[in-house]
Amino acid sequence: MDGIVITWPQLLYLGLILVLFYAAELLLFLRKSSQGKPREAQFRRQLESQAEEIAALRQEMESLKVRLASLQIQQIRHEPQEEEVQTGFVSEALHEDATPYNLAIRMAQSGADADQVAAGCGISRGEADLIVALYRSQT
CATH class of the missing domain: 1.20.5 (Single alpha-helices involved in coiled-coils or other helix-helix interfaces)
Incomplete structure (x- = not known):
């Protein structure tokens, strides 16, 4: 083996x-x-x-x-x-009509889109999106 x-x-x-x-x-x-x-x-x-x-x-x-x-x-x-x-804050509230945000709110309430709001008011696109989202639904 x-x-x-x-x-x-x-x-x-x-x-x-x-x-x-x-x-x-x-x-x-x-x-x-x-x-x-x-x-x-x-x-x-x-x-x-x-x-x-x-x-x-x-x-x-x-x-x-x-x-x-x-x-x-x-x-x-x-x-x-x-x-x-x-x-x-009252003095700021009294001059609120002069702010770009108030103008943006009015533009959003009148039906403008975020691009138009951003270009017309000199604010960022994100701010414009937020304003349009908040104020367009109120009309």
């Missing part, structure tokens, strides 16, 4: 090599999984911070909506509010 002959010491060495290989794989796997945890924690902290930022921005947007509505009501009534008298 001239086949491959493996002795017991050779079989023992082969088994030892296989055990070391699987131990190295296990250590590598554990190292990778432990490195993922700090990244995951950092990712969670970033998500929480962004969620807090979004909540703060939403709250600020809501307060700006309320202020805008009160200014629109005040403009309709032409009655200055206490806050405006204290901050000097």
Whole structure:
């Protein structure tokens, strides 16, 4: 019989090599999984911070909506509010007809599109889009 002959010491060495290989794989796997945890924690902290930022921005947007509505009501009534008298906003409100935004509002209410409003009033396209979106729907 001239086949491959493996002795017991050779079989023992082969088994030892296989055990070391699987131990190295296990250590590598554990190292990778432990490195993922700090990244995951950092990712969670970033998500929480962004969620807090979004909540703060939403709250600020809501307060700006309320202020805008009160200014629109005040403009309709032409009655200055206490806050405006204290901050000097009344003098700006009296000369409001001269602002490009008031002209833009009138143009939007008359049916002009955002390009016409931006070109006619000297305001940015984004501002014109916003004014047209807000005031065209009121007519």
